Amino acid sequence: MSRRTKRDDDDHPVLTPKEDEAQRGTDPPGSFGHVDLPDGELDPDWQPGQAGDEAESLIKEIGGEHRPRREDVYPYLLIRAFSPGDRGARPTWPPRPCWESPDIALIDAGWTGPYDPSQLVASPTSGRSYRVFVRIWNLGLLPAMGVHVRAWAVNPGFFGGDPSNPAYQPVLIGGAMVHLEDRTRPGAMAVVELDHTWDIPPDLTGHECLMATVSCPLDEWNGVLDANNDRHVGQRNLTILAGAQSAKEMLFTLGAAVTRSGTLELVHGGAAVVPLLRGVLGTTKSEFGSAARLRAPDMKSLRLGVDIGTGRHLLTMFAVEGGWLVADSARVWTLAIEHGLVRDRGRHRTGGDGDGHPFAEPNGSRRLIEELGPDYYGEIGVVVDGDSGSALLEGLLHLWDLQSLDAVDLARAIAGDKPGAHLLRFAHTDPELEEVGGYSLTVIG
Known part of the structure; x- marks a missing residue:
C-alpha cells in the first residue's frame, strides 16, 4: 500500500520513485526490466489506413446535417x-x-x-x-x-x-x-x-x-x-401595350441598344405572361382591363418561331458584313436540320451531348447561323444597311409581313386573329463586354 502524507490542501498520495514509475508506465507491474518510450519516428514501411478518411467524411457529414441554413x-x-x-x-x-x-x-x-x-x-x-x-x-x-x-x-x-x-x-x-x-x-x-x-x-x-x-x-x-x-x-424592364398603341418607339430604342459585338434574341414567353401581368397589374381592373381575364395564347397555334421548351424563339439579330442580319428562327432551324447541323426534329435533340434545345442557350441561334454562313443570309432573313434601331424595325416589318408596329398588329402576326396577351422577351448578350440583359414587351391584341 502506498504511503501518504496528509496535507490540508492536498488529498493526492505522495509516491516513492518506484511507485511513480509503475503508475507512469515506465515500469508497469508484470513487465521484465526497462520499457523504452516511443521515439516518435514512423516506421519507414508504414502506410496510412482508411480510418482517417472515414473519420473526416463522418465529420463533414455530421457537420453538414446540423449546419443551419x-x-x-x-x-x-x-x-x-x-x-x-x-x-x-x-x-x-x-x-x-x-x-x-x-x-x-x-x-x-x-x-x-x-x-x-x-x-x-x-x-x-x-x-x-x-x-x-x-x-x-x-x-x-x-x-x-x-x-x-x-x-x-x-x-x-x-x-x-x-x-x-x-x-x-x-x-x-x-x-x-x-x-x-x-x-x-x-x-x-x-x-x-x-x-x-x-x-x-x-x-x-x-x-x-x-x-x-x-x-x-x-x-x-x-x-x-x-x-x-x-x-x-x-x-x-417592362412595357405593356394594347390595341392601337404603337411599339415602334420602344422597338427602335431596343434595337439601338444592340452593340456591334452583341446578339439580340427575341423569345415568346408563352404562358408566363399570365403571372407576369397579374403580378404587375394585380387582379383588379386596370388600364388594360382585368388581368384576371387576360389569357395566354395556345402555343401550338402560334404562327412564328421555334419551340425551345421555355417558349418560342422568334428571331436573332447581330452585325454582319454589310449591315445587320435579322434572321427568322424557324427558317434558321429548318436549314440547320437540312444541313445536318442538328440531329433530328426532336424537340430537345441537338448536335451536342445535352438534351436542351440549342436556341435555349444565349447565342445558340447565332452559332448555328454562323455555321450556315453568309451564303444563306438571304434565305433565313434580311440584311439591313444602317443603324441597329432601324434594322430591327425593318427586319420585323419584312419577316412578319407587318403593315404597322401597333400592339394589335404584332399580336395578329404572331397568333392570327385569336385574342390574347403575348410576352416578347428581348435578350442581349455581348461576350466582349461580358454583359447580359433583357427587356420585356407585352402586346395585348
Whole structure:
C-alpha cells in the first residue's frame, strides 16, 4: 500500500520513485526490466489506413446535417425577380428572366390615398410623376431591423448591372427605412413607398428600367445593381401595350441598344405572361382591363418561331458584313436540320451531348447561323444597311409581313386573329463586354 502524507490542501498520495514509475508506465507491474518510450519516428514501411478518411467524411457529414441554413439564423431579404416561386436562388437567367420583377409598382402621383392595386400604372408616360412602391420580403427566422429600401431609374435597354457603361447610368429616385418581422409573421412582407416620386422629364420615354434594392445590417446588399446575381436587387424592364398603341418607339430604342459585338434574341414567353401581368397589374381592373381575364395564347397555334421548351424563339439579330442580319428562327432551324447541323426534329435533340434545345442557350441561334454562313443570309432573313434601331424595325416589318408596329398588329402576326396577351422577351448578350440583359414587351391584341 502506498504511503501518504496528509496535507490540508492536498488529498493526492505522495509516491516513492518506484511507485511513480509503475503508475507512469515506465515500469508497469508484470513487465521484465526497462520499457523504452516511443521515439516518435514512423516506421519507414508504414502506410496510412482508411480510418482517417472515414473519420473526416463522418465529420463533414455530421457537420453538414446540423449546419443551419442562412435564413434560419439571420434575416433573408428578397425582392423577387419573377412570380410565382422565387425564393431567392440566383442567377435566374437563363432561362428565367431577371428583369420582370412584380415587386416594383407605380401609382400616379395624383392618387393621394394608400397603396391600392386598382391604381397601379403598368406603362408610365413622360412628363408625369409617379409614386414608387417596392414590395420587400424577409424569408429568415430573425426579424430584419433597419431595412433600407431604394430605387433608381435607368435608360431603357438591356442594363445588366455594369455601372461603368455610360449608356446605363442609374438615377436615384428615393428611399425609405422600415423593419420586417420574421417569416412566421404577417409583417415579414411589406409594400414600402419611397420618400420621393419618380418625376419623368418630358425628354424621356417613360419606358425606363426601374431598379430597387433592399438591405439591412445583418443582410447587406453588395452595392452592385445586378438583379441576376443578387436577391437584394429587383429589376423591372417592362412595357405593356394594347390595341392601337404603337411599339415602334420602344422597338427602335431596343434595337439601338444592340452593340456591334452583341446578339439580340427575341423569345415568346408563352404562358408566363399570365403571372407576369397579374403580378404587375394585380387582379383588379386596370388600364388594360382585368388581368384576371387576360389569357395566354395556345402555343401550338402560334404562327412564328421555334419551340425551345421555355417558349418560342422568334428571331436573332447581330452585325454582319454589310449591315445587320435579322434572321427568322424557324427558317434558321429548318436549314440547320437540312444541313445536318442538328440531329433530328426532336424537340430537345441537338448536335451536342445535352438534351436542351440549342436556341435555349444565349447565342445558340447565332452559332448555328454562323455555321450556315453568309451564303444563306438571304434565305433565313434580311440584311439591313444602317443603324441597329432601324434594322430591327425593318427586319420585323419584312419577316412578319407587318403593315404597322401597333400592339394589335404584332399580336395578329404572331397568333392570327385569336385574342390574347403575348410576352416578347428581348435578350442581349455581348461576350466582349461580358454583359447580359433583357427587356420585356407585352402586346395585348
